[in-house]
Amino acid sequence: MRKLKRVLSFMLAAIMMISMSGMNVMAAEQQETREGYVEIALDNAASTYATNYYSKGLVVLNIATAGVSNECRITSGSVPDGATITKVELKGTKSTGSGTVYWYVEHEASGRVASKRFASPATFTEFNGLTADSAWVVWLEGDPWSTVRNGSIKVYYNY
Structure with a gap:
């Protein structure tokens, strides 16, 4: 494509x-x-009509007993001035835990947070139009002892 x-x-x-x-x-x-x-x-x-993306790997996200996993902070790297987000994808493999788990992702520059029930990939459009030049914080919430490995975030943008 x-x-x-x-x-x-x-x-x-x-x-x-x-x-x-x-x-x-x-x-x-x-x-x-x-x-x-x-x-x-x-x-x-x-x-003006160019499209691109950046992708970064996540650390292993693990929910112990509190219902919230550790956080992973990802930087955008170098993106063109004025680049705006068109969609964000989170991927990963849920390797343990049988309960319900939700992805949480924060666009650090705006403070906007969105969540979705765990799927791989999970597509977020809640950040569309925001600057692509931002750090991201990703974590899980849900049932204890759930782990997501081999995770990644992919941020698509136009400029």
Whole structure:
């Protein structure tokens, strides 16, 4: 799917460049007849619609007796200025415990917290539109002796 998006983005950029080269000729011709026109540069137009993601692994999350697991704090790394979230996915393998477990995730920059019943993957759209340049805190709540291993967070964003 990512390869298809990249190919389509490349094709769109090529079409835009071809059409823009024709517009430059037309603009040059019109310059002779029109005075005081304003030229608008579209150098960054393609990046306005770019999509990307970052992914980080989680530590083992374990609920002992209190009903709340340890926390895992993840940083975003380097993301483009103005990047906004389109969705967040949490994955992991519930290896012990037979009771109900919930994912909890906090977008540290805004303080917004969301939760979902454990599934792998669990998709969160509650953070859509927030800045992608934020740390995240992930933990579990639920029945004692539940453990999630091989966990990861994947944050998709547009810029």
